[in-house]
Amino acid sequence: MNPEPTSAGRALEAAQAALAAEHAAAYGYGVIGARVAGPRAAEAREAYGVHLARRDSLTRTVRELGGAPRPSEAAYALPFQVRTPGDAERLAAGIEDRVAGAYSDLVRAAEGPLRREAADALSAAAVRAARWRGVGVAFPGLTEKR
Template sequence: MSKRALDAARAALAAEHAAVYGYGVVGGRVDDDRRAEAAAAHTAHRARRDALARTVRDLGGRVAVAAPAYALPFAVPDAAAAVRLAAALEDRVAGVYSDLVRAAEGPLRREAADALREAAVRAVRWRGTGVAFPGLAERA
């Protein structure tokens, strides 16, 4: 596998670390009716993070550990902001998986495409609307 694929896998791992952290914030602020959705997304991102750590190792790379905290893109004082944060987290994750789809081949490319699709679907659920080309900021 190429250095480009390893770099893209590392970027996806970093985004998953941030998403796991971010969903901790979302889960603490979101209304009760969306808490199960936030918990499911948190679990999904943890699973993707763990799989990516194995992938990075398998590609011969060093696995970066999660930071103790991550800067959020905006303040999250209430449930409405928590919903916006969840959509933003999914958009970010979709973007890095789009890069991994472009860089990888074979099973890793398929896994990245599945992860991109899952993030795009979650973003639509949180935001209520979709984008034409999820994960491709230059096409949005």
């Protein structure tokens, strides 16, 4: 039987998962940015920058928790083909849902300032998802947990 992970171990594991979600989000926004124009392109650029900043912050956090940050993959499989601006908007909402889910796990696993940062990131991802989708969800970060 494997021993139950410590709270620090759970926080590290959740931070690594959030880091992986941020890597994937940055990749996805590269695809999204190529398919949208006008105000949506500006939203995509802003979200891309936010995800890069959070990725960098999580890289530092993982190191502070004693881990080796997971590197980004060379490419990520998208859940569907992205050919139109509507496809790009749907992808953006899905990315934000997945990011919110990862931060939801980090909120549960972390304590103190890291928990606050994770809660802020979860909230921001939920707002971005609602903007891309045009409607919010009742429990952001739990959509994948159904």
